[in-house]
Amino acid sequence: MSVKISVTINGKKYTSQVEPRQLLVYYLREALSLTGAHVGCDTSSCGACTVLIDGNAVKSCTTLAVQVDGTQVTTVEGLAKNGTLHPIQEGFRQEHGLQCGFCTPGMIMSAADLLQNNPNPSETEIRHALEGNFCRCTGYHNIVRSIQWAAKKLQETNAAVL
Amino acid sequence: MTYIGQSVKRVEDKRFTTGKGKYTDDIKLVGMTHAHIVRSPYAHAKILSIDIDTALAHPGVVAIFTGKDIAAAGINGVPAGWQVNFKDGTTMKEPPHPLLVADRVKHVGDGIAVVIAEDDATARDAADLIEIEYEVLPAVTNPAEAIKPGAPQVHDSAPNNMCFDWELGNPKAEVDAAIAASHHVTRLDFINQRMAPNAIEPRSAIGHYDDSKDKYTLYTTSQNPHLTRLLMCAFVLGIPEHKVQVVAPDVGGGFGSKIFHYIEEALVIWASKQIGRPIKWTSDRSEAFLTDAHGRDHVTTAEMGFDKDGKITALRVNTVANLGAYISTFAPAVPTYLHGTLLQGLYTTPKIHVDVIAAFTHTNAVDAYRGAGRPEATYLLERLVDTAALEMGMDPAELRFKNFIPAFDGVTQPGYQTQVALQYDSGNYEPVLERGLEMVGYEQFRKDQAEARKNGKLLGIGFSTYIEACGIAPSAVVGALGARAGLYESAQVRVQPTGKVSVFTGSHSHGQGHETTFAQVVADRLGIAMEDIDIVHGDSDSVAFGMGTYGSRSLAVGGSAIVKSIDKVLEKGAKIAAHKLEAAEEDLEYAGGKWTVKGTDKSIGFGDIALTAYVPHDYPAGLEPGLDFSSFYDPTNFTYPFGCHIAIVEVDQDTGKVTLKRFIAVDDVGNVINPMIVDGQIHGGLAQGIGQALLEGVIYDENGQLVNGSYMDYAMPRADDLPSFEIDRKVTPCPHNPLGVKGAGEAGCIGSTPAVVNAVMDALAPFGVIKNLEMPLTPQRVWRAMHQ
Ligand code: FES
Ligand code: FES
Numbered sequence: 001m002s003v004k005i006s007v008t009i010n011g012k013k014y015t016s017q018v019e020p021r022q023l024l025v026y027y028l029r030e031a032l033s034l035t036g037a038h039v040g041c042d043t044s045s046c047g048a049c050t051v052l053i054d055g056n057a058v059k060s061c062t063t064l065a066v067q068v069d070g071t072q073v074t075t076v077e078g079l080a081k082n083g084t085l086h087p088i089q090e091g092f093r094q095e096h097g098l099q100c101g102f103c104t105p106g107m108i109m110s111a112a113d114l115l116q117n118n119p120n121p122s123e124t125e126i127r128h129a130l131e132g133n134f135c136r137c138t139g140y141h142n143i144v145r146s147i148q149w150a151a152k153k154l155q156e157t158n159a160a161v162l
Numbered sequence: 163m164t165y166i167g168q169s170v171k172r173v174e175d176k177r178f179t180t181g182k183g184k185y186t187d188d189i190k191l192v193g194m195t196h197a198h199i200v201r202s203p204y205a206h207a208k209i210l211s212i213d214i215d216t217a218l219a220h221p222g223v224v225a226i227f228t229g230k231d232i233a234a235a236g237i238n239g240v241p242a243g244w245q246v247n248f249k250d251g252t253t254m255k256e257p258p259h260p261l262l263v264a265d266r267v268k269h270v271g272d273g274i275a276v277v278i279a280e281d282d283a284t285a286r287d288a289a290d291l292i293e294i295e296y297e298v299l300p301a302v303t304n305p306a307e308a309i310k311p312g313a314p315q316v317h318d319s320a321p322n323n324m325c326f327d328w329e330l331g332n333p334k335a336e337v338d339a340a341i342a343a344s345h346h347v348t349r350l351d352f353i354n355q356r357m358a359p360n361a362i363e364p365r366s367a368i369g370h371y372d373d374s375k376d377k378y379t380l381y382t383t384s385q386n387p388h389l390t391r392l393l394m395c396a397f398v399l400g401i402p403e404h405k406v407q408v409v410a411p412d413v414g415g416g417f418g419s420k421i422f423h424y425i426e427e428a429l430v431i432w433a434s435k436q437i438g439r440p441i442k443w444t445s446d447r448s449e450a451f452l453t454d455a456h457g458r459d460h461v462t463t464a465e466m467g468f469d470k471d472g473k474i475t476a477l478r479v480n481t482v483a484n485l486g487a488y489i490s491t492f493a494p495a496v497p498t499y500l501h502g503t504l505l506q507g508l509y510t511t512p513k514i515h516v517d518v519i520a521a522f523t524h525t526n527a528v529d530a531y532r533g534a535g536r537p538e539a540t541y542l543l544e545r546l547v548d549t550a551a552l553e554m555g556m557d558p559a560e561l562r563f564k565n566f567i568p569a570f571d572g573v574t575q576p577g578y579q580t581q582v583a584l585q586y587d588s589g590n591y592e593p594v595l596e597r598g599l600e601m602v603g604y605e606q607f608r609k610d611q612a613e614a615r616k617n618g619k620l621l622g623i624g625f626s627t628y629i630e631a632c633g634i635a636p637s638a639v640v641g642a643l644g645a646r647a648g649l650y651e652s653a654q655v656r657v658q659p660t661g662k663v664s665v666f667t668g669s670h671s672h673g674q675g676h677e678t679t680f681a682q683v684v685a686d687r688l689g690i691a692m693e694d695i696d697i698v699h700g701d702s703d704s705v706a707f708g709m710g711t712y713g714s715r716s717l718a719v720g721g722s723a724i725v726k727s728i729d730k731v732l733e734k735g736a737k738i739a740a741h742k743l744e745a746a747e748e749d750l751e752y753a754g755g756k757w758t759v760k761g762t763d764k765s766i767g768f769g770d771i772a773l774t775a776y777v778p779h780d781y782p783a784g785l786e787p788g789l790d791f792s793s794f795y796d797p798t799n800f801t802y803p804f805g806c807h808i809a810i811v812e813v814d815q816d817t818g819k820v821t822l823k824r825f826i827a828v829d830d831v832g833n834v835i836n837p838m839i840v841d842g843q844i845h846g847g848l849a850q851g852i853g854q855a856l857l858e859g860v861i862y863d864e865n866g867q868l869v870n871g872s873y874m875d876y877a878m879p880r881a882d883d884l885p886s887f888e889i890d891r892k893v894t895p896c897p898h899n900p901l902g903v904k905g906a907g908e909a910g911c912i913g914s915t916p917a918v919v920n921a922v923m924d925a926l927a928p929f930g931v932i933k934n935l936e937m938p939l940t941p942q943r944v945w946r947a948m949h950q
Contacts (some may be wrong), residue, residue: 021283035188036181038414040362041447045873048362076181089179093171096838099846100673101178102363102414108179123886130881134873136362136415137673139849139910140881142842 005069009034010078018065025049027065028075036076036105040134047133050106051075055162057113059132074162076105079112087153088112088146088161097146099137107133111147116161120151165682165692169838173677173692183412186366186381187444194368195224197430197443198285200275200292201452202267205301205524205866206314209265209274209294217277217291222284225437226292227429228275229264237261237432239488240425241397243389245644246494246520248326254520255320259488261398261425261432267296268316268487269524270868271452276429278441301524301866305484306461308521316487316522325485325520326494330502331582337515340476344467348550354538355859355937356459356484358876359531361672363414364450369430370440377405378434382427384410385420385670386710389647391702393423393491399432406431410700413672417850418530419454420672421712422491451871456860457531459484460497460538466511466546472556474565476513477505479542483520483528490529494520499643500535500631500713506580507543508591508627508804509565514581524866530712532850532911536630544626544916548923552931558625558920559599566591566627572897577799584631586802587904590894594828595627597890598806601826607810615928620813621823622925626917629804632905633718635797650796651715652707653723655684655731657789659776661769663688663695665727668708669720670700673846674907675839676716682835683721683901687728689755690768706792714803714905717835718896723795725900730791735771741782742766742774801896801904805829807848807913809921818945820856820922822885827913830892832904837891840906844889847910853879854911855918859938877938 002017009032018027028034028051037060040048049061052074079086085093088111098104107130114121114129121129126147127140135143154161177183214226239258246254262273275292279285300314307313308323316323331337341347361383368381378401384390387410395403413420430441445453461482467475483497502516533540547565551558567578572588579585602623611621634640637648654666665684669676681695698704711720732752739757740747743764750757758765774781775789810824827844834840857877861869870876895902915937922939926932926947935947 019283029188030190033190034181035185038185038363039187039444039446040364041873043447043872043874045878046362046447076179080180085176085179092179093175096169096172096842098175098178099675099842100361100363100413100415101174101183102185102361104178105181124882127881127884134362134878134880136360136417136850136878137846138842139845139847139879139887140884141845141887143881144886 003066005066007068007071007073009073010075020066022065023061024063024065024068025060028060034075034077038102038105040102047106047110048103050109050133052109052112055116057110076108079108087159088150091146091150091153095142095145095149097138097143103133103135107135107143111150112161115151115154119155164686166686166835168836170678170682170692170836172675173681174675185363185412185414186368186383189368189381189411191368191370191440194440194442195278195280195437196282196285197276197278197441198282198289199273199426199443200277200289202270202272202274204267204296204298205270206299207267207296208299209267210297211295212275213293214275217288220288220291222280223288224278224280225433226275226277227262227433229260229262232260232262233264235432238398240423241393242489242494243393243491243646244495245646246326246328246498249329254326254494255317255324256489257317257319261429269526270866271526273425276433278433278437303523303525303862303864303866305459305482305521305523308523309482309519316524320522323522325489325522328498328518329516331515332513334515337476337478337513340513341465341467341478344475345470346468346550346554347465348546348553349465350542350545350549350933351463353936354458354460354462354541356528357457357531357854357858358451358860359417359419359454359457360878361415361417361419364445364447365420365424365426365454366444367427367430368440368442369434371435373438377407378431379407379409380427380431381409381411383413383420385413385416385672385712387670387700388668388702388708389710390423390427394428394431398428407703410670416672417532418457418534418712421710422455422529447873448871451876452526452868455490455527455529457528458538459528462542464542464546466550468550468554472554472561472564474509474511477511479505479516481518483518484523484525485520486525486527487522488527490527493527493529494644496530496535501539503582503584504536504539504629504631505543505582508567508629510567511581525862532847533908534713536908537851537912537915540626540628540912541916544628545919548625548920549931552923552927559595559604562595562625562627563592585799587799588894588897589802589804591627591804593892594804594806594830597828597892598808598826601888601890602808602810618815620815620925622811622813622921622923624809624917624920624924626807626913626920628913629802630908630912631800631802632714633797633801634713634715635719635800637796647709648796649709650794651709651720651723652792652794653720653727654706654792655724655727657731657772659773661694661772663690664698665695665724666698666705667720667724668705669716670708670711672711674711674716679717679835679839680721680724683724684728687725688768689753714907717901717903718801718899718905719795719797721901721903722797722899723793726793726795727791730793731789734789737782737785738771738774739766742780798898801832803829803831803904803906803909805909805913807917809917811918811921811925813922813925813944815948818941818948820939820944822852822918825885825887827887827889827910828892829909830894831906831909832896833893833902834891835903841889843906844910845887847908848887848914849879849884851911851914852884852918855915855937855939857883857938
């Protein structure tokens with residue numbers, strides 16, 4: 001038994017038949033080959049799978065594909081426009097906020113959520129906002145700097161996060 | 163344009179920040195099936211029966227294989243890559259590690275059957291339908307218990323659960339005598355707890371046998387693809403190496419755990435041939451906790467003697483190291499040659515002896531985890547020094563200055579011969595501690611601390627001045643120590659006809675940024691733009707050979723191999739340039755991407771020479787066309803980075819909670835190619851070392867159940883557990899490799915753990931010298947220590 005869903009992902013409309021038990025992250029990765037969202041755990045702890053649903057950061061490993069019927073989903077693949085990195089992506093590059101890159105898509109999406117709600121977060125606020133995202137490589141030091149870089153850039157250019 | 167020494171932004175980042183990285187689990191092959199492994203829920207049990215019939219009949223199931231099938235196929239177990247013999251010279255006990263177990267499981271997570279199905283969910287559904295009857299047997303998990311008489315036995319072939327015993331250093335009697343004659347002896351008994359490496363990318367492997375070409379391809383999350391190919395082909399499956407391609411694409415962190423050849427890699431390759439379709443296996447996090455090789459797990463007694471002036475007189479160490487149920491690839495080297503050999507530390511200790519017993523237990527295998535042996539050595543040394551300072555009422559920094567080995571550059575002065583086999587290459591230890599003290603504002607801190615104590619606040623400072631050994635080599639030496647592999651590196655520099663350069667390196671990047679750092683080195687040496695260079699790694703079909711990335715070896719060994727090939731390119735290029743410029747080779751100089759006849763403006767560019775090499779019309783007689791060179795670089799020694807780490811903590815007297823207020827690290831890793839990347843390596847290492855001190859630790863209960871095997875239960879360091887780090891560097895170049903580099907991957911993880919623990923002990927000093935407080939220093943443990 002499968003269920004029909006219609007969802008807009010990164011601005012593009014998809015209509016798919018999905019199994020009711022299929023998780024969003026596997027729908028993205030397997031059905032749509034959007035492999036930017038990663039799976040790092042089975043307890044909804046690591047945040048490697050984070051995407052935005054209607055602008056809010058959500059763990060796609062803990063969301064069923066059927067739940068996104070009728071929503072707007074943004075994944076890390078949807079951030080760069082015309083080959084130009086999004087300011088958050090650029091921040092991670094500028095401040096060396098990534099090493100192996102596996103946590104990075106989730107970190108970037110969580111940062112997007114944070115900066116929408118708090119355009120000028122303090123270091124403490126950034127660290128707190130990232131408590132659902134693990135990084136084993138960077139020690140978080142440069143991830144904090146990356147998000148600060150992005151916050152500054154977005155403010156300077158008066159740009160919206162999404 | 164010089165690139166070396168610049169914080170060049172990483173070449174890799176575009177694909178990783180846009181979600182375009184290609185990790186193993188991202189790969190989909192046509193007709194691919196999915197494997198799920200049925201694993202033992204018991205630490206020790208006899209398998210009485212396995213019934214796969216219902217599972218096999220489940221719709222979507224393609225095949226199921228059990229240990230019997232593996233045995234019937236004549237497949238060997240996974241071999242050890244390092245052999246350490248008993249003190250009496252007998253060979254270490256090396257019981258087989260089968261791909262799937264047919265008779266007796268030896269740890270929770272031991273593989274029993276593999277279910278292959280059209281998709282992952284079906285494979286898991288079917289796995290639940292397999293019925294296995296067990297007879298549960300008693301288990302042992304603590305290595306010190308395992309070697310006692312009467313302990314449950316892991317392998318019939320390893321009496322008393324001993325894999326080997328081993329010693330190093332000065333004669334034991336001399337060390338015993340020196341300890342006995344010491345003015346003061348500090349003794350610590352402790353456990354260096356078991357750690358889960360926890361790369362955020364779980365392991366994954368895709369096996370594909372293509373019968374039209376009789377060729378196998380393995381995609382795998384490996385730090386070490388060539389060695390995996392060699393071990394799997396030659397020792398496990400007996401398949402021809404030249405028909406096997408191993409690809410380690412983007413790999414999401416390793417920290418040691420992806421060095422080793424794992425059973426799942428061989429399983430998907432073998433089973434793919436049986437079913438005629440590609441097979442993907444991807445670990446979930448729970449499986450990762452159960453089966454990714456763990457780290458540390460030493461039970462140790464260490465004693466350090468001092469004379470009345472605080473000079474160290476002797477060091478005696480006894481360690482029982484837990485190997486787990488099976489010998490993982492490099493496991494025997496970790497508690498021995500990567501641990502015992504580091505016990506000189508930065509100090510002039512004249513007498514050192516270390517005894518190690520490696521024990522089997524009913525737990526997952528233990529092998530190299532970031533630092534591998536060196537964190538264990540550093541932990542015991544640095545804990546002893548700070549504890550001794552507390553006991554003797556001396557200043558811990560002062561005690562270190564008193565005992566440091568004097569500076570030596572390894573060029574005009576010889577290297578420093580330790581009591582434990584190694585010869586340090588170059589070192590200058592006082593400046594790192596001096597700089598650390600300056601950064602922390604030591605005098606002021608002590609005043610603040612005294613003030614805080616008056617107000618009932620517990621502030622503490624902890625030191626660690628560490629040394630480590632990277633780029634373990636040369637091959638002949640490690641061979642004599644038991645390595646079953648060489649520890650060189652290969653590199654090919656292929657200049658394309660247009661002057662663009664492809665570099666094929668046997669090092670493997672899984673976060674270290676080789677595509678950037680190596681390109682910086684090549685660009686500078688050749689005087690061309692970084693954009694004109696492509697770094698290729700991780701594919702055995704394109705890279706001739708490689709020994710992979712671990713032990714902070716990539717730049718020191720792999721980078722040196724690249725330099726060697728560049729030298730050959732320039733040497734041949736000079737011959738072509740001499741011909742074209744009608745000058746003698748010795749009259750040419752190479753700079754800024756061109757050969758110039760000295761003292762003239764006659765020159766020819768690198769690109770022109772490259773083109774000439776491939777279109778050799780006007781060309782030196784007798785010279786081969788082409789500009790493409792391979793090299794193998796086998797270092798003459800290890801490299802020895804060192805540094806000073808200082809932690810400041812506050813302990814909450816009511817709850818026992820430790821807050822890390824500041825962390826200062828001054829590291830000397832030799833020359834630095836990309837400061838931004840080196841800083842990042844230090845940061846990441848610090849987080850892991852601090853994690854061990856305060857948060858992490860794998861816990862097995864007495865039945866051998868891993869009780870905290872998920873991210874809900876195992877405390878990974880999060881962003882709000884850590885402060886921003888304050889780091890600086892000193893530079894003492896490595897005297898024996900062409901780049902003068904030492905390695906930075908593990909330093910942060912090696913130095914930081916004892917600094918944090920020492921800081922907590924210093925904070926708790928008003929409660930006396932506390933010795934029985936084990937890592938991780940959770941609030942509960944710290945609170946108990948204050949109330950005992
Ligand atoms: S994979 Fe979703 S939180 Fe870890
Ligand atoms: S960059 Fe590797 S886990 Fe964050």
